[in-house]
Amino acid sequence: MNRRPALVAALVATLSLGLAACSSSDTPSPSNTSAAPGATATDDGDATPTPVTIGALTISETAPLWAAVKAGIFTEHGLDVTVQPIQGGAQAMPALLNGDIDFSIGQPFGAMRASLQGLDVKIIANYAQSLTEGDDINSVVVGAGSAITKPADLAGKKVSVNSIGAAGDLTIRAAVEADGGDPDSIQFVEVAFPDAQAQLDAGNIDAAWVPEPFVSIIVGAGGARVVDPYQAVLPGLPTLVVQTTGKTVSDDPELVDAVRDAMTEAFAWAKDNDAAVRQSLVDEMKLPEPAAANLRFPTFSTELDVSVLQGLSDLAVKYTYFEKAPDLDTLIVE
Numbered sequence: 001m002n003r004r005p006a007l008v009a010a011l012v013a014t015l016s017l018g019l020a021a022c023s024s025s026d027t028p029s030p031s032n033t034s035a036a037p038g039a040t041a042t043d044d045g046d047a048t049p050t051p052v053t054i055g056a057l058t059i060s061e062t063a064p065l066w067a068a069v070k071a072g073i074f075t076e077h078g079l080d081v082t083v084q085p086i087q088g089g090a091q092a093m094p095a096l097l098n099g100d101i102d103f104s105i106g107q108p109f110g111a112m113r114a115s116l117q118g119l120d121v122k123i124i125a126n127y128a129q130s131l132t133e134g135d136d137i138n139s140v141v142v143g144a145g146s147a148i149t150k151p152a153d154l155a156g157k158k159v160s161v162n163s164i165g166a167a168g169d170l171t172i173r174a175a176v177e178a179d180g181g182d183p184d185s186i187q188f189v190e191v192a193f194p195d196a197q198a199q200l201d202a203g204n205i206d207a208a209w210v211p212e213p214f215v216s217i218i219v220g221a222g223g224a225r226v227v228d229p230y231q232a233v234l235p236g237l238p239t240l241v242v243q244t245t246g247k248t249v250s251d252d253p254e255l256v257d258a259v260r261d262a263m264t265e266a267f268a269w270a271k272d273n274d275a276a277v278r279q280s281l282v283d284e285m286k287l288p289e290p291a292a293a294n295l296r297f298p299t300f301s302t303e304l305d306v307s308v309l310q311g312l313s314d315l316a317v318k319y320t321y322f323e324k325a326p327d328l329d330t331l332i333v334e
Contacts, residue, residue, distance in 0.1 A: 049074075049075055049078055049079055049080035050078055050079055050080065050255065050258075051080045051082070052074075052079050052080065052081050052082070052102050052103065052255070052259065053081075053082045053084050053100075053101045053102050053103075054081055054082070054083055054084065054101065054102065054103045054104065054105065054259075055084045055085075055086040055092050055095055055096065055100075055101035055103070055104040055105065055106075056083050056084070056085065056086060056104070056105040057086055057092075057105065057106065057240070058085045058086070058285070059211070060211075060212065060213070060281055060285065060287075060295055060297070061127075061128045061137075061239065061240055061297070061298060062083070062105065062284075063270075063277045063278070063280045063281050063284075063297070064266055064267060064270035064277050064300055065083060065105065065266065066083060066280040066283075066284045067270060067273070067276045067277045067279070067280040068262075068265075068266030068269055068270060069081045069083060070276075070280065071269065071273070071276065073262060073265055073266045073269055074262045074266070076262075076265075077258045077259075077261055077262035077265070078258055079258055079259065079262055084100075084101050086101075086104065086105075086106070092104045092106045092110070092243075093106075093110060093114055093119070093121065096121065096243060096244070096245060097119060097120065097121070097245060102244065102248065102255075103124075103242060103243065103244045103248075103259055104242075104243045104244070105127050105240050105241075105242060105243075106240060106241065106243055107166065107167060107239065107240060107241075108123065108167075108238050108240075108241045108309055108312065109166050109167045109170075109312065109316070110166070111123050111241065111243050111331065112309075112312075112313060112316070112322070112326045112331065113322070113326075115326045115327070115330070115331045116322060116323075116324070116326050120245045120246045120247060121243055121244075121245060121246070121331070122243065122244055122245065122246050122248075122249050122331065122332070122333045123241045123242070123243055123304070123331055123332045123333070124242050124243070124244055124249070124256055124259070124260055124332075124333050124334070125241065125242040125259075125260045125263055125264075125302040125303075125304065125334070126238050126240075126241055126242070126301055126302050126303055126304040126305075127238070127239075127240040127241055127242050127263070127300070127302070128238070128239050128240040128298040128299065128300050128301075129236050129237060129238045129239060129298055129299050129301065129305070129308075130228075130230040130231055130235070130236060130237045130238075130239055130298060130299075131231065131236075131298065131299060132231065132235040132236045133231075133235075135215075135225070135228065135296065136228035136230055136231040137211055137212050137215075137239070137296055137297070137298045138168075138209065138210065138211040138212070138215065138228065138229075138230060138239075139209070139210070139215045139225045139226070139227065139228045139229075140154065140159065140172060140207050140208070140209050140225070140226045140227050140228075140229060141196075141200075141207065141208055141209075141210060141214075141215055141218045141219060141223050141224065141225055141226065142200070142206065142207045142208075142223055142224055142226055143197075143200035143201060143218070143221075143222070143223045144221065144222030144223055145222075146206070146207070146223070146224065148206060148207055148226055149224070149226065150179055150226065150227070151172075151175045151176045151178070151179035151181060151226065151227045151232070152176060152179040152180045152181035153181070153226070154172065154176050154181060154186055154206075154207055154226065154227075155176055155181035155182045155183070155185045155186060156182070156185045156186070156187075157186065157187065157206035157207060158187045158188075158189055158204070158205045158206045158207075159172060159186055159187070159188055159189070159205065159206065159207045159208070159209065160188070160189050160190070160191035160196055160199060160205045160207070160208040160209065161188055161189075161190065161191075161209045162190065162191070162192060162193055162209075163190060164188050164189075164190055165321060167230070167237070167312060168209045168229070169186075169188045169209070170312075170315055170316060170319055170321055171229035171230055171232070171233045171234065171237075171315070172186065172188075172209060172227075172229045173186065173319055174229070174232075174233045174315055174319070175227050175229045175232045175233055178232070178233070179227075183319070189205060191205065191208065193210050193211065193214050194214070196208035196210050196214060196218070197214065197217060197218050197221065200218065200223070207226060209229065212295055212296045213287075213291055213295055215296075216294075216296075233315070234308050234311050234312055234315070235308075236299075236305060236308055237308055237311075237312060238304065238305070238308065238309060239298055241304070242259070242260070242263060242302070244256065244259075249333050256333070260302060263302050264302045267300040267301060267302065270300060271300075277297075278292045278293055278295070279292070281295065304332065304334065306328060306332060309328060309332075310325075310328060313325045313326055313328065
């Protein structure tokens with residue numbers, strides 16, 4: 001009996017539901033009598049973890065964060081972390097600036113735009129980046145039987161992205177132009193990632209830019225990859241970065257350092273505990289275990305490649321997404 005259609009349907013349904021907030025209930029080891037950088041020492045010498053709320057997109061890339069919080073990695077750094085689900089940059093930035101969350105995991109493009117608007121946002125670390133070789137974590141895909149086979153073929157076609165005016169359609173434009181196509185003739189439409197396959201099947205769009213696991217779902221149903229735009233244009237482009245406010249950076253630099261250090265250790269821990277990270281996809285996103293086991297992850301690291309971010313900024317100016325390039329020296333605090 002072929003269970004793939006049922007598995008795919010269940011996967012898409014669960015991914016469209018969102019995520020309930022999760023928090024660390026771990027406590028420091030009794031043997032730890034000195035306060036960690038993010039913690040407050042009590043009168044008896046025990047360290048009380050500092051409550052920290054981190055806003056994060058409800059996508060699979062957040063898995064190392066969930067797993068590391070559960071494993072107590074952040075508690076070891078004096079932090080009692082609550083992961084607050086964020087649906088997108090439009091929700092994350094106001095929540096961050098209003099103090100509803102202390103840090104956010106979001107796309108660098110949104111932080112660049114906020115900086116140009118004079119908003120008090122800072123990037124303190126990398127979180128995830130696209131792959132520099134092989135199949136990337138996001139791709140422009142087409143449905144079964146499509147005549148579109150290369151980037152230039154996207155000229156004049158309807159291509160979906162989850163949000164117009166961001167790194168997705170920007171890098172698609174650049175990839176099409178590099179292949180000899182007219183980037184201005186592409187008709188971009190907004191389609192939520194879980195809805196892309198249905199829109200392709202209905203003929204409402206010609207191609208869709210989607211991340212994993214939707215790439216594998218669509219290709220597995222007979223579709224094909226056309227181009228991995230991040231990899232084709234800016235290999236290793238950061239997909240997610242850790243953000244906070246300039247006020248937090250200036251008022252509580254020890255907390256910023258503690259969060260950055262905890263993230264660094266979390267990624268090192270995640271590399272050695274892949275099963276636990278993938279289990280968090282089952283526990284937090286309710287993914288079927290086979291899907292979680294085979295999901296392609298990006299590269300997780302707190303180290304920022306500023307030159308790649310500069311390339312993204314320059315590309316945004318070239319295609320008039322930005323009137324001028326943001327000052328990355330001011331935006332990024334490492």
